[in-house]
Structure formats: structure tokens, C-alpha cells
Amino acid sequence: MSVAVELRHISKRFPGVLANKDVSMSVETGTVHALVGENGAGKSTVMKILYGMQRPDSGEILVNGRAVHFKNPNDAIDASIGMVHQHFMLADNFTVLENIILGSEPKKGVTIDFAAAREKIVAMAAQYGLEIDPDVLVEALGVGQRQRVEILKVLYRGARILIFDEPTAVLVPQEVDDLFNALEGLREQGMAIIFISHKLDEVLRVADDVTVVRQGSTVAEVKSKDVTARQLAELMVGSELPQPSTQGVTRRDLVALSLNDVSILTSTGGRDLISHISFNLHAGEVVGIAGVEGNGQAELVEAILGLRDYTGSISFNGSAIDHLSVAHRHDLGIGFIPEDRQRQGLMMNSPLWENRILGHQRSKPVMRGFILDKKATITDTARIMAEFDVRAPGPHTLATALSGGNQQKFIVGREISKAPALLVASHPTRGVDVGAQGAIWEELRRAREKGMAIVLISADLEELIGMSDRLLVMLRGAVTAELDPAKTTPEQLGSAMTGAA
């Protein structure tokens, strides 16, 4: 086996700051090489340097043993490096074929040679096990298939070294399996694959080698068969991992939230989205909602927040809130950490201080009556950023410029700052790095001690077991089991979720 790409002692300094220091890694052909590290550890800078988007201040890049100097991504593409972006860059109203050739169309005179392109793509797809109908519109494709188009696009441009930027972040488990099969195929064809990810179990599943970056430097290069996920995580953070756990019982007498026979009926007369759910949640208590995604958790959250009509009754601090609007429920003291922060929790193209207002537009310090208090809002945004370790230049930074983990810390800070009596936390640590995860758990712990009632929805079983005082398992819209987290293992919880127990 030969070395496809080698980075030697790469350093990159942004004005005043060292982003990468002495980064070295070497990727062999026919292997999958994972690059892991926390957000802000310097993974993305490494990747940008390798893809020609930024130039290193010092150090060498060797492709197939030859030193290269990329001025821009086109140089990298010419050197047979390709990047599969996390967010797809496809035109919805173009066919698969048109998307793949877009920008490097084969010409026949002045027209595009579609026949030749189709032939090449079909052959390529068969060779790498990435079958897809080249004439279907991209808008008709699912996420997994769109990713397949992205991969084909890169291969079409002659890439032999493929960089995958968090490729599984947008996929459902079945699609992840398909992707990994495809990666397997690419590896067998002698491609070199660089796989950037947070998800260590996936890394261990798919990668041959793993390079760990921390604070801008590579700290370890290991064979995946020699390490556990826990060891990798500890290499990433440089210390022992934060544990999802709570101490003691902080439960108080007050029932903060009470659901009584709550159901959401489908208009089409099919199975109820959630059916006959009843439970009480006390102040200072965390109830964990476990379940395979799509079993009614999201709808349950929407019912509690008033975003969806339901039958039955929900009361908050003793009084029924069924007739109250979303805004009223916010005002009473219900906080919400949404499942999809970018879609439900942020205005991406607005500055952080404006995002501070979102969901709090009827309360101090951001509003005085009907008038927005800009100065106080900016001050309070700066406070949240400091207290919750949101890493960004300042309150005027646009939300879109922040990393996912920092966006999430900002939202957690925003919601906890209101000191709600009830916090609905939907996947509060999804897609954030280990450091931010630990920080968010710590905030939830503190809030619980202060008497906040928390509904915790999560797909992370350890998080559910560690953080919850009580576990409810949802299956097909109904609560099918109640478990004591102290006596439940992830395996037991997992089988309860699938209805096997």
C-alpha cells in the first residue's frame, strides 16, 4: 500500500491565533482514515488546507509522494482530491445527471454531450456500487441518495482521494449503513478516504486509521482496531469524559406538568400520533422520554408547547393550559430547547442579539412593554455568551457563523436564563462535541437542583439513563413502559424501545 496523502508539520496562523500547529497525518490508498476532534479543534482548518481553500503558513502537503501547493480548490481537484460536503450543493430542479456534470460538462462542439456523460456515470455508479437513476430530478431524492449524487459528482471529476465532512450527520440509520457499504466499495477500488466525524462509534465501524486533533495539533494516530470509543473521546478532550449523571433527589412536591389522557389524532383516521398519554412531572425532576425516533416524541413536545391540537388535558403548575397559545405558555414559564436548532430555534442570518429575543419577545430584559430594549438585549447576550461559553466574537455575530455546538450552547443559555419552571429539552446535546455536551449536562443538572422540571427527549441512551429521574418509553405513540434509570442498562432500554422486552 502506498501513501496517498501526507500532511507534514502543517501550521496555520490566523491573525493573532494559531489555528493549526504541527499537524501531521498520512493517509494510505485503499483505507478509510478518520479525522476526529472537538469542534474548534482545528479539523476544519486541516480539511480546508487539504482542499486548497486555505494555504498553510508552513509545512508540506504531499499527494502520491509529490509536494503540492494548492491555490484554490480547483488545484486540489486537479490533484484528484474531492470533497463531499456536509450540506449538499445540488440543484433541486436538475436531474442527477445534470447535477453531476454541472461545471465540468463534456462538450460535443458547442453542445453538451449528454450521451457520453450518461455512459460514464452509469459505468462509474456500477463500478463503485452507487447505483442511481441518472434521469430522475434531484428534488425527488431522499437525503441518502442526494449524498450518493454528491459522491458521484466528486468521482466524476476524477477524485481518488475523497474527503467526507460529517457525512452521517444528516442520515438515518439505514442510510448510514448504505453509505458505509459504499465507502467499503470505494476503499476496495483503491480510493483513499478521509472521514471527518464526531460519532466515534461510527468512526470505529468504518475507519482503518484514526487521527485525533486537539487544540490545533494532531495528538494521536491510531489503528481503529486498537482503541475503544471511550479512549478516542478521551484523546479528543485530553481528559476524562464528562458523564451524564445527576446526584440525589431534588424532586419537590409541586407538580409542574401534568398530562391527562393526551392524544393527537391523525386527520386521515390512521393510527394516533400519540395516544392516551398521562404522566405527572414534579418540580426538580427530570423525566426522560425514550423511544426510537418517530414514535410520537416530537408530537408530544408539540402538544406540551401548544404547537399542535390534541385531545385530553395538560396542566402546568396546577392549572389547565389547553386553551392557551404558544406565546402564553412561554410566558407562564415553559422553556424549549428544540430538536432542530437551525430550523426551530434560530434565525440563522440574524445576529445573536436578535436571536436572544426569539421566544422571549414578551419578557425582560429584551422587551420593556412593547418596545425592544436593544442595549439591554446586547448586554444580556454577552452575558449568556460568557456564562455558557459560547465561542463567538460578540453579540453582533450572525448565528450562521457559529459552529453547531456553540449554537446549541447559546440556545441552552437563552432558555435556561429565563429560569422556566418547565424546560422541554429535545435532543439537547445532539450533534455537539464532547466538551459542549458536558457543559450542557452541567447546566441541566444545575437547573434541576434549582427546581426546574425537565422533559428530556433524547436518542442517546446513556444521556437518558444518566440524566433522568424517571424514564418513559414511547412506542407507536403510546407510553409502553416506565423504567427506573438506576436499574436500567442501555441494552434493556434499547430493547424496551423496540418493544422486544
Add this chain to the structure above:
Amino acid sequence: MKGFKPSGFLLALAAPVAAAVVSIIISSLAVLATHKSPIDAYKTMWEFGTTSGSLMQMLNTATPYYIAAIAIAITFRAGLFNIGVEGQLRLGAMFGAYLGAMFVLPPVIHILAIMVIAMTIGGLWAAIAGYLKVKRGVSEVISTIMLNSLAGGLSSYLLANRFMDRTTASNNMSTKEIPASGQFPDLMPLLNKLGVEDQPGGGVYGMLLFAVVLGVIFWFVINRTRFGFELRASGANPIAARVSGVNSKRMTFVALALSGAVAGLAGLPAVLGDTHAFNMGFRTGIGFSAIAVALLGRNNAVGMAISALLFGFLEVSSRSLELIDIAPETYVIMQGSILLSSVIAYEVVRRYKITLQSNELAKVAEA
């Protein structure tokens, strides 16, 4: 780019300057294509456009543009698009003039009453689109376009068959004249005091002052109130706005109706300040030009004022092009190229800003 860090001010200036340069180039090419000298064209336009008579006309042209642009900006900010301003202002002006001529009230109150009528009619007309959108899911773009046609037909019918003043014999179909108490005083006497001389056919609509006040109100409501925030949030991210407690359907309806109400006022500067009646000579196209004004002004109170003045200036000064045998329609090319190049320039600058911020952020995050 190394070591160069443009300040916010420079960045804010970059887009309009770049857009101006590009649009001057495009317009010059258009003039050159007709074998005329662009330099002559600009010179003539400048000389003619900066006479005090032309400047007054510029203000009179810009005033309705500005009011209509604010109406459009209200919907843009909410993530909607009211193309129906043309119809709303037409109906607002017509009903305002017709009903306003039927009574006599103390001076200021009479004017306010006419404004309320015009706002109500404009608002109701736009509310139809709001209702269709909220209750039936009809795109407001489509419905407001169709409502424009309806408004055109309806106003012609009503003027000819119901509202026309038959007491005077005139070829120009017109509503009855609004009594003096309902006429908005001209600014000319005020300008005279400031040393500006009367111009033939001159005069500056008093509604200009109203437009300035409206601009301030617009800025304050949009940027400094809860309602304004919720409206902008609905535009920026409708789902997040709903989660945050904004009643999205109500907001859609209110934004369209409010936009229509403001649009209803846009026809009044001429009606209250000049013709004192609604007649067949009522200017058309204000509502469409105002879309360009709002776009160019970035839906921003000051920006739209500048672009309304710019469009007014170009429109008035380009009339002089005929004098040197250049098609005055060159103005349309200028308008179009300014709009197009500024939309592009702003987008380029916006992306550059995000890149700058991301880089800055990389520093913070990796520090």
C-alpha cells in the same frame, strides 16, 4: 487580502458604489449602442435635473414611490411579497377622493379622514389576499397580481359609472373636487420663505412631510417594537417564529393588510396636493416602480428614501434626453441596471461578510 480588514462602514459603502459603477457602464453602453455620447447624456440630465423646477418634480415623484415602497417593505420583511400595491393605492386614492369630497370637516381632520378612508380601502383590498393565503393557501404573489387587474377594472367602472362628477362638463372623467379643508397644503409658501423662487408648474406636495414621518414610524415599528420583531422573525425563519410564540397565520394576515393600508396612502400625494380629485390622469405604475425602490433600498427606511429620490431624479431628468435626441426610455435601462447590479452587489457583500465573520470566529474558537 492579507492584513486588510475592511471596516463595517467601508463594507456598507462597497455595495452601492460597485452597483453605481456597474450600472453607469451598462447605461453608457446602451447609449453608445444608439451612436450617441453617454457623456452628453449624463451632462444634459444633470444640468436639467438639478434645476429647482426639476428638483421639485423629483420630490413629487419620489413621495408616492417612498410611501408605496414602505408598503412593500412591510411584506418583504415578513417574508411575503405584496405585488398588489398598484391596485391598493389606486382604490385607496379613488375612494379617498370620492368620499372625501362628500363632506366638509375642519382642515386637518378632513385630511386625516381621507387618509383613514384610503388606508381602510387599501387594507381591505390587500386583506383579501391575506385571507386567501391564510385560509386557502393561495400564494399572495399570485392573488395580489390578480387583484391588481380587478382593481384596475373596478376603478374604471366605478369612476365612469358611479363616482364621476357630472356637474361639470369636462372631457376628463373625474370625481368631485375635494373641498379646501381636505386639500393638503403645498410646501411652496414655506419654500418661498426659505428663499426658493416659484417655478412654472412648480410646487412640492405637502405629503412629502408625511412621507418622512411615515418613514420614521416604519423604522421604529420594524426595528424597535415587539410587533416589528415578530414580523421580521416570521420573515427570517417562519418555523422558529412559530415555535417562539408568533401566530404565523395572524402575522401573515396582519402584514398584508397593514401593507395594503399604507399602500392606500401612496396615491394621495397627487390627489390631495394637486388634482384634488381622482381622475383619468391618475398616475399608473407607482406600485411597480416602488417594488424596485424597496429592493434597491434594502427595505430600510433610509435606503428606500435614497432610492426613491434617485428614481425620482432619473425619471424627471431623463425627460431632457429628448432634447439631444436620445430616447428618454434610456431611463428604464438605468433603473433596471441599477436594480440588478445592486441586488447582486449586496449579495456579494453579504457573503463576503459571512466569510469574514466565520474567519474571525475560527480565531475565537480555536484560541
